[in-house]
Amino acid sequence: MTPIRVDAADVEPVTLAEMRGYLRLDPDDAGAEDALVERLIAAARAQVEVAARRILVPGRYRLMLTAWPRHGWLPLPLSPLLAVARAGLVDEAGAVTDLAPGLVRLGDDPHEAPGLVVEAGVPPLLRRAALIEVDAGHGGAGPPVPPALVQAIRLLVAHAFEHRGDTSVPPPPGVASLVEPLRRLRL
Numbered sequence: 031m032t033p034i035r036v037d038a039a040d041v042e043p044v045t046l047a048e049m050r051g052y053l054r055l056d057p058d059d060a061g062a063e064d065a066l067v068e069r070l071i072a073a074a075r076a077q078v079e080v081a082a083r084r085i086l087v088p089g090r091y092r093l094m095l096t097a098w099p100r101h102g103w104l105p106l107p108l109s110p111l112l113a114v115a116r117a118g119l120v121d122e123a124g125a126v127t128d129l130a131p132g133l134v135r136l137g138d139d140p141h142e143a144p145g146l147v148v149e150a151g152v153p154p155l156l157r158r159a160a161l162i163e164v165d166a167g168h169g170g171a172g173p174p175v176p177p178a179l180v181q182a183i184r185l186l187v188a189h190a191f192e193h194r195g196d197t198s199v200p201p202p203p204g205v206a207s208l209v210e211p212l213r214r215l216r217l
Contacts, residue, residue, distance in 0.1 A: 031093055033108055036163065038089035042071050043168070043175040044183050052184050053191055067191065074186035078179050081206075083214040084109050086179060088170030094120075095160040103137070104146040108166040109214050110173060111140035116163040119155065126161050134162060141173070142214065182208040 049067050050057075079086050091108055098104075117134035118126040133152045137145040146162065168175040182205045193199045 031095060033091040033093055033106065033164075035089050036092045038087060039170055041087065041169060042075055043086050043180050044071050044075070044187070046071070049184065049187055053188060063191075066194075067187065070187045070190045071183065074183045074190065077186060078182050078205075078209060081182075081209045082179060082212050083107075084179070084212070085167035086169065086175050086183075088112070088165065088167035088172055090115055090163055090165050093162045093164070095155075095162065097155060098148050098152060098160065102148045102150065104148060106144045106146065106164070106166075108164065109141060109144045110166060110168065111136055111144040111146075112165040112167070112172050114146065114162065115165050116161065118161050119153065120159040120161050122158075176212050178208040178212055 046064060046068055049071055050060075050064075053067070055063060055067075075086055085108060093106070095104075114134055114136060116126075116128065118128040120126050129152060133149045135147050135149075137143060137147055144166070146164070165171070185202050185205050185208070189199075189202050
C-alpha cells in the first residue's frame with residue numbers, strides 16, 4: 031500500500047520572497063534567480079520531509095487496499111493525518127460505493143502514530159478493493175510547520191544555492207541537528 035498524492039496545495043513552507051531575503055539577493059534583480067530558488071525550495075522541502083518522516087505541505091492521499099487489516103488498525107506512513115476524506119469499496123468496473131461515515135476513522139494520535147481505525151461494521155472486501163482518501167500534512171488546516179524544519183529548509187536552500195553544481199560538498203551539519211528532534215520514529 032503506497033499512498034498516492036491526488037491533490038496538493040502549491041504552498042511551500044518557505045516563500046520565494048522570504049528565501050530571497052535570506053540569501054540577500056538584490057531586490058532590483060528580481061526574476062533572474064527566482065526559478066532556481068523555487069526549485070531549490072521544493073527540493074530542500076522534500077529532503078527534510080524524508081529525513082523527518084513528516085509531510086510539510088498539505089495534500090490529499092489515496093490508498094488502495096486489497097484486504098482490511100485483521101485487528102482493525104491500519105498504520106499509515108503519513109504524518110500528520112488530518113481527516114478521512116473518503117472511504118469506500120471498489121467494484122470490478124471501478125465504481126466506488128462509499129462507506130457510512132465513521133466506519134473508517136483517524137486513530138487516537140494522528141500526529142505521532144498515524145493510522146486508521148477500521149470498525150467491525152465494515153463489510154468484507156470479497157474480491158473487491160477498498161479506496162481510502164485522507165488529508166495529511168502540516169500547513170493549511172493542519173498544524174503549522176515546526177520552525178526548526180523551516181530553518182532546515184532555509185539552510186539546505188542556501189547551501190545548494192552557494193554550491194551550485196558541486197555535489198561533493200556535504201550539506202551543513204546543522205541541518206541534521208534541526209531535524210533529528212522532530213523526526214517521527216517508527217518500528
